[in-house]
Amino acid sequence: MTGPTWGTADRRLLIVHAHPDDESIQTAGVIARYLDAGAEVTVVTCTLGEEGEVIGQRWAQLVADGGADQLGGYRILELTRALSILSPSARVLEPHFLGGAGRWRDSGMAGSPAARNPRAFTRAGDEPVELLTDLIVERRPQVVVGYDPAGTYGHPDHVGVHRVSTEAVAAAAERGWSVSKHYWSVSERSAVVDGLAAAVDRVPAGWRMPADGELPSYPDDQITTEIDIRAVYERKVDAMAAHATQITVAPSRREYALSNDILQPIPDAEHFILVRGQAHPEGGRETDLFAGVVDDGSDDAPR
Template structure:
């Protein structure tokens, strides 16, 4: 179960990993907390979305369906409303009724119920910072951590299904500084223009701490599916933009994996890992029994 804040997050964070596991027979469910209704159109080639929040919600639901099909995964809407990304100094208040303002137990209840229904062995989500300071990303972490902790407790969320205890919780690592440096240096060495130079410099200047990478999943055979899923989010993703700026041959040679941080495990593990299901299934067991 991969829990994300908005439609498109599932395609930019751990997408090739979910595509790989789905292709191997693992039951994969992407959970999308909000409809992305307050997201801006970030693709300059797309044009305008009319109809306000409702119009954007409808467009992004269609995009999400196409992305899920590209990855070969199931997808479920948690049903909350996008909080938007506040800008300004001081920051404006968040909109009434948005996801980030919902009380934690109320926001977590439908996810707890879904965990008990789907019965995942592994959950993935964002670290406590949200990966970046979008209020919905931070809230996505909070509800995921709450569901992981509470779903197996029969005394909590009573009436929300039969208890189920997931075994491992991971945080996505989409753009580690180590990855950016490795790919940046390879592009420059090949005589190309790297999209990462300014980003690396700004992160170093801000001294953003790097979180531990415990698990690297080899998934290069599924980069094409990941890219197709990204392009499905046409309001958000420029098909000639940042996400496609790294030549495929450099990506395959220098960073054929996706990275995760094991946040909690209820089974014995040996780090580092190359499989999110390490410690859950025997090495020689097929993927069909995993979720």
């Protein structure tokens, strides 16, 4: 059996994330929806998330700080399970680690000792850009999704993903493949506010509601694109639950918490800001990441 011929599907989507679980929290609905529609989807993960905290006691000794430092390997399994949940049974998506699994290490939160590790993603220089550029040229996605300049919530690896994806999209254009549309994955403010309001009477024991402004979001008028994920919502929640060392899903299945036990809503749409390419339709929010993509993106996309 031969492998896939990259760049031949009508729609090709490449999504870049920092750690295992980011794909499920931020873009699981989009992954499942476009896989179901027959699109070619590549999910790129840049580290194994070795510096993450662990929820509960079962796997607590896998942590890096004072533990076995085996968490990264276990999170490969969680990512594999999550992508399998999001995939059609006949076409299961496999993880793709930039540079190979373990090439770069989770840099930890800002100011942590992990950032001084020579293998930390934040110390990788231009190599991630070069490798992601190669992948874009090889797989020829019309659409690339990355992060905003703040890296969603300021984690250094998320900020690094913003830099790497932005520079790789530009470099790929110089090498002959111009991505038609480049998006930032973001949270819509009203979706966050409405989700928190709905959850106020069902906060699980030991969790707390976030303080005003504690959860990052963008004003509604800055959102260019809204993807309805209701048809795949349950798979998104199951994919999030597959990252059990990192995520606890509330009994309502409408909220979740990380190891900090701060409640966060799970909206039934995923939101994006278009930063390269032409938004469609004019004057309204897009409802399809591929809106306006005519063919291969190599000739008509802005450079």
